[in-house]
Amino acid sequence: xxxLVVRVAGIGVYGPGLTGWPVAAAVLRGEREFxxxxxxxxxxxxxPAAERRRAPDTVLYASQAATEACAMAQAxxxxxxxxxxxxxxxxxxxxxxxxxLVQTPRELSPTKFHNSVHNxxxxxWSIATGCREPATALSAWTDSVGAxxxxxxxxxxxxxxxxxxxxxxxxxxxxxxxAVPFDRAFALAFVxxxxxxxxxxxxxxxxxADGAARDxxxxxxxxxxxxxxxxxxxxxxxxxxxxxxxxTLHIGAGPQLTLRAEFAP
Amino acid sequence: MTAxxxxxxxxxxxxxxxxxxxxxxxxxxxxxxxxxxxxxWIGRVDGLEDEPVPGEFATIDCRNNRLAWLGLQQDGFxxxxxxxxxxxxxxxxAVVLGTSTASIGATEEAYCRVDxxxxxxxxxxxxxxxxxxxxxxxxxxxxGATGPAFTVATACSSSAKVFAQAERLxxxxxxxAAIVGGVDTLCGSVLYGFNALQLVSDEPCRPFDVAxxxxxxxxxxxxALLERVAARADAPQLLGWGESSDAHHMxxxxxxxxxxxxxxxxxxxxxxxAASAVDYVNMHGTATPANDAVEAVVVAETFPETTRAxxxxxxxGHTLGAAGIVEAVACLVALDxxxxxxxxxxxxxxxxxxxxxxxxxxERAPQIALSSxxxxxxxxxxxxxxxxxxx
Numbered sequence: 001x002x003x004l005v006v007r008v009a010g011i012g013v014y015g016p017g018l019t020g021w022p023v024a025a026a027v028l029r030g031e032r033e034f035x036x037x038x039x040x041x042x043x044x045x046x047x048p049a050a051e052r053r054r055a056p057d058t059v060l061y062a063s064q065a066a067t068e069a070c071a072m073a074q075a076x077x078x079x080x081x082x083x084x085x086x087x088x089x090x091x092x093x094x095x096x097x098x099x100x101l102v103q104t105p106r107e108l109s110p111t112k113f114h115n116s117v118h119n120x121x122x123x124x125w126s127i128a129t130g131c132r133e134p135a136t137a138l139s140a141w142t143d144s145v146g147a148x149x150x151x152x153x154x155x156x157x158x159x160x161x162x163x164x165x166x167x168x169x170x171x172x173x174x175x176x177x178x179a180v181p182f183d184r185a186f187a188l189a190f191v192x193x194x195x196x197x198x199x200x201x202x203x204x205x206x207x208x209a210d211g212a213a214r215d216x217x218x219x220x221x222x223x224x225x226x227x228x229x230x231x232x233x234x235x236x237x238x239x240x241x242x243x244x245x246x247x248t249l250h251i252g253a254g255p256q257l258t259l260r261a262e263f264a265p
Numbered sequence: 266m267t268a269x270x271x272x273x274x275x276x277x278x279x280x281x282x283x284x285x286x287x288x289x290x291x292x293x294x295x296x297x298x299x300x301x302x303x304x305x306w307i308g309r310v311d312g313l314e315d316e317p318v319p320g321e322f323a324t325i326d327c328r329n330n331r332l333a334w335l336g337l338q339q340d341g342f343x344x345x346x347x348x349x350x351x352x353x354x355x356x357x358x359a360v361v362l363g364t365s366t367a368s369i370g371a372t373e374e375a376y377c378r379v380d381x382x383x384x385x386x387x388x389x390x391x392x393x394x395x396x397x398x399x400x401x402x403x404x405x406x407x408x409g410a411t412g413p414a415f416t417v418a419t420a421c422s423s424s425a426k427v428f429a430q431a432e433r434l435x436x437x438x439x440x441x442a443a444i445v446g447g448v449d450t451l452c453g454s455v456l457y458g459f460n461a462l463q464l465v466s467d468e469p470c471r472p473f474d475v476a477x478x479x480x481x482x483x484x485x486x487x488x489a490l491l492e493r494v495a496a497r498a499d500a501p502q503l504l505g506w507g508e509s510s511d512a513h514h515m516x517x518x519x520x521x522x523x524x525x526x527x528x529x530x531x532x533x534x535x536x537x538x539a540a541s542a543v544d545y546v547n548m549h550g551t552a553t554p555a556n557d558a559v560e561a562v563v564v565a566e567t568f569p570e571t572t573r574a575x576x577x578x579x580x581x582g583h584t585l586g587a588a589g590i591v592e593a594v595a596c597l598v599a600l601d602x603x604x605x606x607x608x609x610x611x612x613x614x615x616x617x618x619x620x621x622x623x624x625x626x627x628e629r630a631p632q633i634a635l636s637s638x639x640x641x642x643x644x645x646x647x648x649x650x651x652x653x654x655x656x
Contacts, residue, residue, distance in 0.1 A: 002438035078512075089397060089418070094369070098376035101453040105301070106460070113458035114516040114641055117365060118397055118418030123642025126510040132527060134508030135644055136426065139416040141398035147415055150439075151430065158433050175376060178384035179395045207356070207439075255402070256356075256411040 004153040004205040007198065009162060010073025010191030011241060012065035014042050015232070016184050016225065021068055025242035028235070034221040038184075046070070046077060047128045055124055057185055058090040062121040062168040063128070065189035073191035073200075075162060077129035080191065081155060082122055082164040085138040085148025087230040088172070088180060089118040095174040121168065142230040144169075145188075146253030149237070149261075152192050153205050162193040169231040183228040188238060201241055201263050208250050208260040215249045237261065266489045266650075267500045268345035270336060271594035273485035273587075274308030275580040278339030282580075283598045286606045289626065291580045293469045293481050298451045303460050306469045308483025308582025309451060310335070322403055324391040327371035328450040328484075329364065330403045336448065336486025337404070345490050346408055349442045359412040359440035360405045361431045363423025363447035365586030365640075367416070368399040370452035400448050412440045418586065420640030421549070423447055424487065425589025428648050429506040431491050442496075446488035449586040455482055462516060470552035470583070471610040472576035473561060473618055477552045483582025487590030489597075499653035501600050504538065504633070507531025511643025517555055518639060522563035525637065528645040529567055532635065536649040541569045543649070544631035545605045546621065547592045549639045550576020551583050556639065558617055565619025573631075574621040579609025589638040593648055596634035600652045603630035 011021045017034040018024035026032035042064035043052045052060070062084060070077045088094070093116045100108050117123070119137035126135050136155075140147030145167045152165035168187035172180040195202050216226060217235045225232040233252065240247045240263045249261045270278055274292025275285040285292065296302040298309060313331045317323075322330065337343045350358050375389035384390075393399050398416045405414050413434055417423050424447025431443035449455075459465045459482060466479035494502060509531065511524035518525070533540060546568060548560055557576075564574045577595045584591050599605050605627040614622055636648045 004437070081508075087396060087398075094372060094395075097454050097458070098369075098373050101373055101457060102376050105453055105457040106303075108457045108461045110458075110461040110463075110516075113454070113461055116454070116458070117420045117641045119420055119640070119642045119644055120515070122419070123510075123515050123644065126512045126643065127514065130512050132510050132512050132524060134429075135419070135510045135642070136417065136430075136508075137419050137642075137644075139397040139418060140414065141393060141396050141402060144398075147413070150413060151415060154430075154433050154437055154439065157437055175379045175383055175385055176372070176395060179375070179390045179392050181392070210356075254411070254414045255405075257413060 004157050005195045006153050006156050006192040006203050007195045007200045008190055008203055008241060009193040009200045010069035010075060012068030012189040013238060014061055014064040015186035024238060028239040028242040036221060051124060051128060056090055056093060056115055057170045058168060059121045059124045061185050061187035062166045063125055065187040066125060066164055066166045069189040069191045075191050078131045080162055080164040081133040082125060083136045083148055083152045084122040085144040085167045087139060087141055087144045087169050090116060090120055091172045091176060091180060092170060095176050099174060140254055143252040143254050145231055145234040146251040146259055150253050150259060156192050156194055160194050162191055165190045165192055167231045167234055169229050184225060186229040186232045188234045201265055204262040206260045208258040212250045212258045214252050214258060266597060267492050267497050268342050269489040269594050269597050270340035270342040271485060271487035271591045272310060272336040272339055273581040273584060273591055274310060274483050279594055279598055283602055285580055289609060291609045293582055299453060303456055304467050305465045306481040307451060308481060310484055325394050325399050325403055327368040329366060329368045329370065329400055329448055332450050332484060332486045333400055333404055333448045336488060342488050346444050349490055350408060350410055353441040355409050355411045357412055357441040358410040359431055359434050359443040360401055360410050360414040361427040361443055361445050362401050362404060363417045363427045363586050363589060364400050364449055365418060365420050365423055366449045366452050366455055367397040368394055369454050370450055373453050419644040420642060421585050421588050422638040422640035422644045422646040423586040423589060425638035425646035425648055426508060428503055429508055432503060435493060443491045444488060445491055446590040447587045448486040449584055450484040455585060464553050466552060469610050470578055472550035472552040472578050472608050473557050473615050473622060474611040475613045475615050477554060477557060479553050480551050481582040483584040485581060485584035485587040485591045487587055487594050501597050501653050502651050504651045505532045505536025505649040507647040509645045513643050516641050518559045522559040524643055524645045525563050525639060528647040532647040532649045540567050543568055543572050543633050543635050545599055545634040546572060546574035547595050547636040548574055548576045549637045550578055552578060557615060561615050561617035564621055568621050570620040572621045573605045573623045573627050575606055575608040575623045577606050589646060592636045596636050596650045599631055599634055600650060604628050605631055
């Protein structure tokens with residue numbers, strides 16, 4: 001199995017108590033208290049003002065993290081192929097669609113319908129940034145962060161060029177909440193580049209031995225957030241990046257696929 | 266591609282699909298799906314109501330996984346996939362499938378039966394049943410493959426993009442074989458959703474006809490087994506893929522088809538072929554006024570007069586997230602059976618169509634076939650296939 005090596009050129013994060021990478025890094029290093037209140041609605045700089053007002057939360061959270069990651073990497077988002085990964089996609093629109101289909105199916109909103117596609121965030125992002133590069137929208141259920149990271153690293157290795165990777169989920173409203181235990185919105189994003197000499201930690205990915213235990217952030221708030229949003233699986237990655245020290249992590253990418261992620265400054 | 270199959274309204278398995286194409290026998294019928302059907306035509310697969318998935322997957326039994334199960338059993342695909350897993354090892358076989366509906370039909374059912382507290386009744390409380398990943402989880406579990414596994418959900422380009430992802434996984438050493446494809450099924454969301462966008466025709470869809478009035482929604486399952494060429498040099502080959510974004514609009518194509526052109530150019534470049542080498546183009550050809558107007562011009566300006574281009578959606582309907590794999594299989598059938606399908610239900614072609622556009626089937630064996638898939642969000646994927654025996 002070939003090793004995939006990338007440089008983490010940019011990092012973005014948005015969620016409860018983690019409103020941007022500087023805040024999140026301080027919390028993850030234990031330098032700052034986690035404030036679990038709901039954060040303000042994101043207003044991602046790379047979306048036009050009209051979209052910031054009317055776009056669904058999935059688009060806003062994913063775009064907020066992506067905007068921050070691109071800025072840190074000093075990357076032109078129009079040039080970056082993007083990979084958006086989400087357990088459930090826009091579950092609030094799923095709730096709207098299913099409820100409307102029960103009551104008044106012929107009055108379904110056309111806009112909500114086209115926003116219901118799993119690649120809505122990728123679509124809005126590519127339209128807003130003028131990006132004509134490939135856009136991929138994935139799910140791997142509760143392993144969507146690890147699976148998306150793998151796909152992003154594969155694309156970097158294939159093209160020898162940077163990519164944008166974003167993972168996000170939002171709270172499950174209505175009856176869906178009885179099946180999907182998501183209570184909070186959370187998004188993270190990385191700009192991943194080939195392992196050249198520019199600043200940013202190196203991340204080497206291999207398949208871990210079967211049965212390898214998966215790492216998680218050892219804090220009550222992190223365990224709670226992970227239970228409320230599968231995309232918070234990425235907190236372990238963010239903590240390793242915040243520490244900026246050599247570290248080996250194991251992260252799930254499927255029911256029987258665990259990645260061994262080796263970080264080096 | 267050492268094995269492939271497709272099941273749609275045009276038949277169970279690629280032999281039946283081939284017969285329908287050859288005999289120009291479409292599978293569309295007047296909409297009889299649900300209790301209050303919209304006045305339109307659909308491509309429905311018969312028998313799913315009576316064919317549950319194997320019992321161990323009962324918690325994720327739904328129309329989409331039933332169609333996946335039915336599709337896997339055609340053309341000896343299940344045996345071929347299991348043989349590949351035995352040969353390479355379960356951890357060396359990837360599963361990369363596209364879907365747009367996944368199991369949303371089950372979520373719709375759950376909403377019809379919520380209890381007095383506003384929760385799903387217990388039989389609908391399985392988390393995975395309501396996830397877009399339910400299809401891949403089912404297929405992966407059924408086959409016992411443990412390699413990388415992804416659900417690709419980029420609307421109507423989903424099950425075309427899976428070929429690109431799987432090819433990268435194999436080439437970069439993360440798998441030795443990949444099961445690719447996709448499944449989409451009829452459900453209220455897509456029928457009423459496309460109706461709300463005024464994209465559904467009240468008659469059987471008429472791709473590229475000057476009087477076309479929109480899509481007919483269909484359902485389908487399709488799969489292909491991707492291995493390195495050395496595994497079987499005479500099998501049809503994936504020669505190239507191209508992916509792009511329109512960066513234009515969520516539900517309308519770029520007016521000049523810029524993203525489509527980029528994806529076609531990318532696929533040809535990767536295949537090392539000129540457009541003049543392409544014998545057959547299976548167009549996206551949904552029969553919406555906008556898609557077909559743009560695509561007709563793109564094909565007319567990109568390919569020589571000798572290329573033949575058609576849409577097979579008159580046979581199957583628009584199978585959405587499964588369209589990529591169904592039309593990839595149409596290309597593979599064309600390469601293996603030595604003919605090029607034309608277009609069903611088109612009598613007066615849009616004047617934008619070039620000389621490439623074919624209404625009648627062409628009884629000539631193509632060597633190179635190209636398939637285009639364009640999805641909401643301006644998401645484009647193009648695949649190039651060639652006959653086996655090439656280097």
